[in-house]
């Protein structure tokens with residue numbers, strides 16, 4: 001156990017000492033720049049996560065010391081940190097910075113926001129599209145921030161239902177709009193990979209507030225616009 005830990009630390013410091021190392025012969029997904037979002041203060045976490053991945057490799061019957069896997073524990077650790085960086089981001093703070101007073105009071109809709117998340121039950125990806133709409137009540141937010149909010153919550157371990165509600169709730173809380181509508185359509189790898197008959201299943205979730213709940217015509221307009 002101890003030697004394994006030391007080995008990981010050595011791998012990590014080797015990487016730091018030689019950031020430009022190239023690994024000819026590896027497939028392109030072994031590109032260490034793929035998930036490069038790690039601050040120096042995270043290196044202790046990366047080292048202990050790498051130890052855990054090393055154990056997983058042993059557990060599945062692999063030899064973590066063979067050439068192709070030598071750097072895999074650290075790569076996986078870095079990838080996982082990147083894919084869960086939403087834990088270290090504050091959606092409320094991010095939204096509040098981009099709120100403006102404006103009298104526009106029709107529906108604002110951003111559709112087809114690409115979404116990549118991981119289910120909290122299997123830590124396998126689910127991915128698809130989010131459609132986010134709101135009806136302002138004196139305040140609007142920079143449109144790109146609606147996509148950013150999706151990203152902040154998606155880059156965590158999630159269930160699709162909660163992800164949908166968290167996006168609705170933060171927009172509702174920060175903007176106090178007349179209503180919010182969120183629809184997410186996603187494919188879950190934990191279902192898709194289990195059997196042929198589930199390959200094309202798509203899960204749809206929705207969360208609404210205000211006029212999206214109380215007004216049939218508002219809800220219908222929203223659903224019509226996202227299905228077009």
Ligand SMILES: [Zn+2]
Nearest residue numbers: 119121122190
């Ligand atoms: Zn799952």
